[in-house]
Amino acid sequence: MTRTLPQLLREYLDKRKIHKNRLVTKDGHCNIAYGGVKQSQTFIYFLDFWTTLMEMRWRFVIFLFGASFVFGWFIFGLLWYWAAFANGDLTWQNPPAGHKPCVENLFDMKGAFLQSIETQMSIGYGYRLITPFCPSALTIFTVQCVFGTVIICFWCGVIMTKVARGKKRARTIRFSKMAVISSKKGSLCLQIRVANMRKSLMVGSQIYGKLLKTTVTPEGETIIMDQIKIDFIVDAGKDNLFFVCPLTLYHIIDESSPFFQMTVDTLHQQEFELVVFLDGTDESTSSSCQVRTSYLPKEIMWGYEFLPMISRSKEGKYVIDFSNFTRVLPVDTAPCASQMAKSPDDFPHYDTPTDGDRFQDKEVKGQSSATYL
Structure with missing residues (x-):
């Protein structure tokens, strides 16, 4: 059925409200506003200028890159103009016949600017040529050569560091948009799916979670952002995951879980x-990175489980079908965890059915009741 304009507008406003109210967005950015800072925000950025450059957008970095060179050429152009002026080389000073200039054929500010570019970029002298008759010109030449080398090395480091940042690698890690709750081996589990979209592995991967909520202590103190630890496991444990294929993460909802009630x-x-x-x-690249995402109560589906993604071809190859990454299937699930509460020690971690255990010789077909998230 075609949705009307008011319905589309209402859906858009609801999405905007959810986006603004969450602490961590789906792509990992944090919605935090800093207030009451004693020092100026601009001054704080300049105190850690390197981090500021790393967090800048590319268009601002490229602008600063070009502006630093143009500004440097102009400042040293003024110094070359001053050296020519002090030696009486300029046209309006009417130098006498046989006059020995600091820089040959430097008669105005335009020539001084071009002399500055030729010196700093080491493109070779042609029409203008420095002479050994002015100590001031030799000093300017030496200082600008050192300055040019430093600024080129600095910007090379900035660009290489921005390109090689682990933040870019984190964009190739994908979480499921929704989480599901269903029964696994006699326990109620919260499940999340995560996939590595590149063939290169993430070494030493660790998964953990934090439940953020407002709580009131027995003393009456209100904690706005109380953080409760949430442990996730797969069949091989929760540390040093073998992240070669998509994984389904499980959080056991037992008496110690904040989801138990x-x-x-x-x-x-x-x-x-x-x-x-x-x-x-x-x-x-040996670069470390952290990937973040978040789930609100509306993004957790009770009574569903993820469809398997891994199959085997006739040639014996393992095939990952990403079309099933967000597909879920309704299953019979208890309405609350207290009906099937179980000790965590009784949970058979090594038998937990993850995507890695669901290798099949044929792709999953005929799932008419499967849902796309």
């Missing part, structure tokens, strides 16, 4: 934000 009817009435972190090191 929630039910299928009260889940979406809660006010919390589940932030999930993945830390790892890219084996190609």
